[in-house]
Amino acid sequence: MFILILVTAALLVSLLFNSLGAFSLYRFPDVYTRLHGATKCTTFGTIFIAFAVVFYAVGRLLESGEPRFRVLIVHALVAMMVLLITNATGAHAIARASHRSGLMPARAVVDRLDESRKGGGSL
Amino acid sequence: MTVHIMWFAAAVMGILAVAVLGRLVSGPTVPDRAVALDTLNTLVVGIMLLLSVAHDSVVMVDVAIVYAALSFVGTMFIARYIEGEV
Numbered sequence: 297m298f299i300l301i302l303v304t305a306a307l308l309v310s311l312l313f314n315s316l317g318a319f320s321l322y323r324f325p326d327v328y329t330r331l332h333g334a335t336k337c338t339t340f341g342t343i344f345i346a347f348a349v350v351f352y353a354v355g356r357l358l359e360s361g362e363p364r365f366r367v368l369i370v371h372a373l374v375a376m377m378v379l380l381i382t383n384a385t386g387a388h389a390i391a392r393a394s395h396r397s398g399l400m401p402a403r404a405v406v407d408r409l410d411e412s413r414k415g416g417g418s419l
Numbered sequence: 420m421t422v423h424i425m426w427f428a429a430a431v432m433g434i435l436a437v438a439v440l441g442r443l444v445s446g447p448t449v450p451d452r453a454v455a456l457d458t459l460n461t462l463v464v465g466i467m468l469l470l471s472v473a474h475d476s477v478v479m480v481d482v483a484i485v486y487a488a489l490s491f492v493g494t495m496f497i498a499r500y501i502e503g504e505v
Contacts, residue, residue, distance in 0.1 A: 299421075300420060300421055300424075303421055303424065304424055307424060307425075307428045310428070310465070311428060311431050311432070314432060314435055314462065314465065315431075315435060317458060318435040318438050318439050318458065318462075321439060321442040321454070321455060321458065322441075322442065327448060327450040327451050327454060330442075330451065330454050331450075331454045334454055334455075334457070334458040335454075335457065335458070335461075338458050338461040338462060338465075339461065341465070342461050342462075342464060342465040342468075345428070345465040345468050345469060346468060348425075348428075349468050349469075349471070349472055349480075352421055352425075352472055355421075364477055367477050368471075368472075368477050368480065371477065371480040371481060371484065372468065372480055374484055375464065375468060375480055375483050375484045375487065378484055378487045378488060379461065379464060379487055382487055382488065382490070382491035382494075383457070383461060385491065385495075386457055386491055386494035386495065386498070387457065389494065389495050389498035389499075390450055390453050390454060390457065390494065390497075390498050390501075392498070392502070393450065393453075393498040393499070393501040393502040394448075394450035394501060396502050396503075397449075397450070397501050397502060397503065399448060399450060
């Protein structure tokens with residue numbers, strides 16, 4: 297019962313944050329803010345899905361003692377670590393590429409990063 | 420009981436993935452579509468984790484790990500392409 301409450305709470309948090317991430321793709325005006333909202337919220341939500349799977353596996357392991365639930369715990373944690381590394385790096389690559397391809401944020405007037413890179417001066 | 424909750428959460432995640440497809444189709448610029456694709460990949464990894472519990476198969480988690488790594492490679496290549504170096 298305690299495990300069921302833990303799994304349900306983790307899944308509710310994950311569904312809330314994943315919904316916010318999908319919603320932010322439609323409510324934000326340009327690519328940088330969309331990247332910010334979508335990447336942060338879906339990463340956090342999917343981490344909590346991995347936590348829900350780990351809680352479920354811990355419950356089944358305590359209940360039955362089958363060794364394949366130990367494998368499930370370790371592999372869910374590995375999937376969570378892979379997501380943590382790849383999502384942050386991919387978002388950074390997309391933001392860098394869209395700035396270098398000349399895309400400006402919505403309602404932006406100056407681009408200090410571009411001026412600094414071209415002029416070679418200090419920020 | 421827990422398996423039913425996992426099925427429900429996987430269904431909601433599937434609805435969210437379909438919602439993200441709208442931005443993937445109608446994004447005004449190419450980086451917008453790349454962001455939508457990245458979000459979709461993360462959601463699919465979450466769905467795979469949920470379905471591994473729902474179908475009671477541990478192998479599905481390994482598929483999710485490989486999918487996450489390969490989608491990362493795809494995102495990096497799209498970013499290189501947008502940057503104009505490929």
